[in-house]
Amino acid sequence: MLNREKSAPKGSEIVGLLDIGTSKVVCIIAALEPSPVPGEPRVTRLLGLGHLRSRGLKSGVIIDLAEAEATVRAAIAQAERMARVTLEEVLVSVSCGRLQSSNFSASVDVPGGVIRTDDIDRLMAGGHAFAERDGRTLIHLNRIGYRIDGVAGASDPRGLAASKLAADLHTVAADEAPVRNLMLVVERCYLNVRALIATPYASALSATTEEERALGVTCIDIGGGTATVASFADGHFIHAATVPLGGHHITLDIAQSLQTPLAEAERIKTLYGSLVVAQSDEFETFSFPLAGDEDGALGQATKAELAGIIRPRVSNILGLVRERLEKAGVLDFAGERVVLTGGASALVGFGEFAANALGRPARVATPQPIAGMPQGSASPAFSTVAGLLAVAASGSGEVPVRRSREALGGGYLERVGEWLKAGFA
CATH class of the missing domain: 3.30.1490.110 (Dna Ligase; domain 1)
Known part of the structure; x- marks a missing residue:
């Protein structure tokens, strides 16, 4: 799988994991140690981490091949330098191509x-x-x-x-062209795709517990450009869906309403964004630069006004999620509990707001910790890549693959991996 420049403990396996999202690209290199209990997930340890802001993507779909390749290549290089290994293949998350469950x-x-x-x-x-x-x-x-x-x-x-x-x-299943473009980016970084893993499935594995999945749970991951949904009943993965809206659309709403640059809107969302409005928020103000103003003029808004911008968009996203779930008819099987993850779920009051919007108890979850992971990276925004590691570490740690149809191309593209582990129920 790789050329290594430093020794790893005997019996360990080193895996590469790649999450190419709308807002960020994350590459993780981790060691899988033998499980002390046969049949249990293997012990994981982080060796390298690469993390960059995405370019060339919109709503999870690659729209500029050169920009996307440069970002992915840089994130992989960061992780390889930290781990002092050279990857040859990776597990890749997939949220593009209008994921459809059957x-x-x-x-x-x-x-x-x-x-x-x-x-x-x-x-x-x-x-x-x-x-x-x-x-x-x-x-x-x-x-x-x-x-x-x-x-x-x-x-x-x-x-x-x-x-x-x-x-x-x-x-x-997904539309073929967006998946082919995703794989082409990975191929141009001189890597094989060991397996393609559905993003909602990966996020749910890291954000929910085995007991929750057994009792029935729906996991909603609100990323930068998309919101993905995974439902489980009796421990089985029974439904997946995507909504082409995410945290970036909240940022756009803030930028347009306050007439401020996108970068500043993202900063405002992170520092002051909330879905809970207290009486004091009517008087708490913050300042921000106005877009296109060369004189350095500043605008001013209250935290209550900001919440008034954010709440309709979040309500819109959750409404579409609920619509997808009702149309699929899985709500009666997936239990009452909802788990929220993804970068946008870090907004203050998100759990309570979502519970009211969906009519079900909800909690915000961070991914299960990875040994060696920087503290700042242990957040809901990293649930997908943590879930990829959970997939790799499950059972024997092997992820079954098969060759794709010839329509997906030759060379590295022939080695598209698919999650066909029928035994994982």
Whole structure:
């Protein structure tokens, strides 16, 4: 996977993780140590971190190949210098391509009368082909449960007598062109894509607990250009969705309303942004430079006025999320709890505001800590890349991959990874 210039503990594996988002590009190089308990996730340790502001992306989609490549290349170089290793392949998060979730059943006859591994392989291959029937690219496939001659409940059907084997499957697929462009950027940085991981799935793994996923939970990650949604029921990943709005749109609203530069609007949002309005906010003011004013004139606004700008946009984002969930019909299965993460969730009062907007209890979550991670990076904005590490560390630490369809190109692009770990339920 890499050329290393320093030794790692015996039995460890070094992995590269890449989150190419609208607001930032993050590259992490981490060591996976053997788990002290067989079958449990491996122990992780940060070796290198690269973090830069994104360029060349809009709402998660690459719109300028050269700018995106330069940013990604610089973030990778930062991480490699810190870790003193040279990466050859990475796990990459995917939020582009209008991610779409599907739940369906696939079935096969069992010609030998006893279920074998090749029967399961044929079943999964059939589900894979069905997911890509409309020319979309499969990003994620997981099995929700088996049915043997119509009877559900088997966790491993191999060796059981049956005439028909069926499985309830969940897939996440994306438009091919945006995914191809994402992979092209990685290829131009001289890296292979070891696996493509759906961003909502990765964020949810880092922000929610195993118990929450077992009881039913929906995780909403509000990033810079998109809000992604992942729902779980009985520990199974059952739904994913994206909304093409995020924290950057809040910044734009502030810039337009206050007539201030974007960089200043982002600073105002970070320092004074709140979804809770106290009586004192009517009198607390802050100053800011006006856009295009060469004389250095300053504008002034109250914290209450700022909240009045932010609240409608956040309400709009959460309203679209709720609409997606209601249309998918997963609210009755995914339990009552909502977990919020992503950079925009750091706004003061976000949890309470979201709970009122969605009509469900909600909490704001930071990703599970990574040993060696700088304290400033342990924030909701880093949930996706932390989730990529959780994927890599799960079970044996291996992420299954397969070669993509030829339509995705040759060379490095042939090695598009897809999350086909059917055993992760």
